Amino acid sequence: MNVRRGNHTVYTINYHFVWCPKYRHAILDRIxxxxxxxxxxxxxxxxxxxLSLHIGPDHVHLFLSAHxxxxxxxxxxxxxxxxxxxxxxxHESLLSRFFWGGGFWERSFYVGTTGEMSSRTVExxxxxxxxx
Numbered sequence: 001m002n003v004r005r006g007n008h009t010v011y012t013i014n015y016h017f018v019w020c021p022k023y024r025h026a027i028l029d030r031i032x033x034x035x036x037x038x039x040x041x042x043x044x045x046x047x048x049x050x051l052s053l054h055i056g057p058d059h060v061h062l063f064l065s066a067h068x069x070x071x072x073x074x075x076x077x078x079x080x081x082x083x084x085x086x087x088x089x090x091h092e093s094l095l096s097r098f099f100w101g102g103g104f105w106e107r108s109f110y111v112g113t114t115g116e117m118s119s120r121t122v123e124x125x126x127x128x129x130x131x132x
Contacts, residue, residue: 002065004049004065004067006067006069009067009068009069011067011068012065013065013066013067013068013113014051014063014064014065014113014114014122015062015063015064015065015066015072015075015111015112015113015114016061016062016063016110016111016112016113016114016122016126017060017061017062017063017064017072017075017076017079017109017110017111018059018060018061018062018109018110019059019060019076019080019105019106019108019109019110020058020059020060020105020106021058021098021099021104021105021106022098022099022103022104022105022106023098023099024058024059024106025058025098025099026057026058027057027058027094027095027098028055028056028057028058028059028060029055029056029057030091030094031087031090031091031094032055034086034087034090034091035055035060035083035087036053036055038082038083038086038087039053039060039062039079039083040053042078042079042082042083043064043079046066046070046075046078047066047067048064048065048066048070048075049064049065049066050062050063050064051063051064051065051123052122052123052126052127053126054126054127061125061126062079063114063122063123063126072111072113073111076109076111080104080105080109083104083105084103084104084105087104088104
């Protein structure tokens with residue numbers, strides 16, 4: 001079991017997030033490396049531990065562990081807002097062709113929690129090459 005510790009907290013909390021770009025445009029493979037860097041940087045600065053990450057052409061799977069003081073909605077909002085801003089800064093010419101009204105990510109997202117046994121299952125799923 002991968003137990004983490006805070007100042008006054010011992011925890012094992014793992015979240016599986018999935019979200020898509022607006023209109024589910026299949027463009028993430030074109031910016032995959034900078035998006036991956038951005039997600040890892042946000043996680044590092046916020047104290048999240050990225051367990052697994054898959055960036056498909058039209059969706060992102062992020063499996064991470066976070067301190068219980070962070071609500072899942074806060075984690076999703078933080079990662080999505082910072083990465084959206086950074087992707088616009090780095091890839092404006094590409095993104096402006098697809099997102100004529102601005103924005104980048106859909107407002108919606110999926111989040112699920114996992115126990116220790118199903119954590120391995122989620123990681124194996126994310127690390128597979130094909131996704132539905």
